[in-house]
């Protein structure tokens with residue numbers, strides 16, 4: 001139904017640059033998550049698409065039509081706000097019907113479409129209530145219904161479920177994904193939760209300090225982060241400061257093969273480290289075991305005191321204070337001004353063969 | 358094994374907690390303040406109200422010796438009382454309507470637009486209230502004298518209009534500021550233009566507080582005497598002026614008391630009704646609470 005094209009978008013509020021150098025195409029029927037820490041410019045980008053802000057530079061086109069200067073009411077977009085922004089002086093029905101009344105639809109049709117969308121968000125029979133008579137989750141469903149009922153080409157959601165508890169949040173985000181797929185609508189979903197982004201997106205746009213860090217499919221961003229920021233932000237990661245020299249990177253007493261020279265950052269996922277028998281240059285001291293139920297994470301320290309987290313399975317037993325060896329199976333090296341380099345050691349020998357619990 | 362039988366059923370536990378919570382300690386300080394307030398505010402009201410129905414009430418008696426509606430009949434059968442009431446209502450309504458028409462859009466502008474000189478202008482509006490009021494009235498009276506506005510309906514309306522600016526600007530400004538911008542954006546988002554957003558979202562959201570401002574203005578203007586006296590006399594005699602004349606001329610408390618009850622009851626009922634409709638927080642919001 002609709003494609004969004006952002007070209008050279010920048011937005012400054014006075015001296016604060018909220019967004020810079022954004023080029024992005026959101027394809028028809030895609031759900032894209034804008035992911036980044038607080039203050040990274042996610043809301044600003046969403047509000048630019050919705051027409052609530054005008055870019056300082058660049059253009060926004062929807063289906064090839066330049067909408068950069070159009071006010072929100074003339075854009076085919078609909079926004080779900082974090083604060084739900086329901087009109088407290090109208091009933092649920094009134095809130096949802098407002099956009100349809102503006103379009104001067106016949107009464108019977110309005111009633112029918114409101115019923116249908118209430119059904120879609122699982123709130124049939126709630127039309128006569130006031131927003132204040134609903135729970136937080138129900139209020140967000142109404143806000144979603146209000147946006148969906150006008151059949152926008154693009155649905156914008158700004159951390160819509162951030163204020164809800166985790167179970168409800170997970171359920172609602174799955175419902176949003178479900179509805180988005182069923183209607184085949186294009187959606188942009190702002191979140192600061194990586195789980196949420198990984199769970200529902202077709203593609204994720206990672207933002208930091210108003211700049212786009214990486215755009216890609218969830219698995220891609222997890223497996224192949226393009227910047228040290230993305231590596232540290234998505235999923236659990238050990239980030240170590242190190243130095244490249246003589247075909248090795250040395251970080252916190254750990255040495256691993258790597259090319260180049262000068263300072264660099266070493267990124268290793270906890271699940272890419274295995275415990276092994278102690279061996280020079282590959283030793284850690286166990287601090288404690290964190291049991292997540294499905295797996296165990298060993299919090300340990302390297303020779304110079306740097307923390308290193310190691311994911312292992314529950315069968316392994318190590319004691320606090322014990323010195324054990326590690327084997328790193330994959331690692332990534334980020335050097336300033338260079339593409340990240342990824343390495344893997346294929347000489348895996350299972351620790352469990354040596355020490356079975 | 359856990360012994361389930363020793364645990365009370367979940368409902369019972371809740372009931373227990375409720376019982377504990379209900380036995381909250383009495384707030385004696387608050388109670389004392391409440392009694393003090395009641396004595397200071399309510400006692401004079403009650404005494405005056407009793408006076409209105411007392412035909413004979415001499416000093417040491419706690420209750421009147423004779424009660425009756427004699428003074429009511431006498432007061433309410435007077436033509437000038439009804440004329441003054443009708444005039445007061447007309448003046449007050451005119452002042453309130455004009456004030457709303459001028460002040461509400463101005464308040465909206467102050468609340469929402471960022472134009473140069475905004476703060477200065479806002480201060481200017483409010484500073485009218487900072488002048489010694491009587492001096493202002495005298496100055497205005499001199500000007501009105503040359504304009505032949507002394508002793509006229511519109512003269513009184515104009516001077517009383519000035520007195521309403523504070524509440525009719527200040528309260529509505531915070532009313533409009535209190536409307537969440539997201540609510541307006543959400544309306545734009547589903548297709549409403551700026552005017553439509555104002556009528557359908559901003560105004561209804563601010564309405565309870567605006568109504569509070571209107572009510573306060575209406576009541577204040579109705580009972581205003583200084584300006585009405587100086588600008589209005591000798592032709593324009595509003596209700597409070599008639600009241601004062603009554604009290605001054607006849608050294609009988611009952612005339613004043615009758616008018617007091619006669620005027621107080623409706624405005625009190627109006628206030629109560631307003632509270633019911635608007636909710637107590639509209640007043641608090643309007644005053645920046």
Ligand SMILES: Nc1ncnc2c1ncn2[C@@H]1O[C@H](COP(=O)(O)OP(=O)(O)O)[C@@H](O)[C@H]1O
Pocket residue numbers: 013016017018036037038039040041042043044045
């Ligand atoms: N209306 C505004 N006026 C001034 N600065 C703003 C405004 N909106 C956002 N900013 C600034 O722009 C940056 C990005 O904000 P925002 O887009 O809200 O981030 P996020 O949604 O990722 O938390 C922040 O530094 C914020 O302070």
Ligand SMILES: [Mg+2]
Pocket residue numbers: 042043044159
């Ligand atoms: Mg935000």
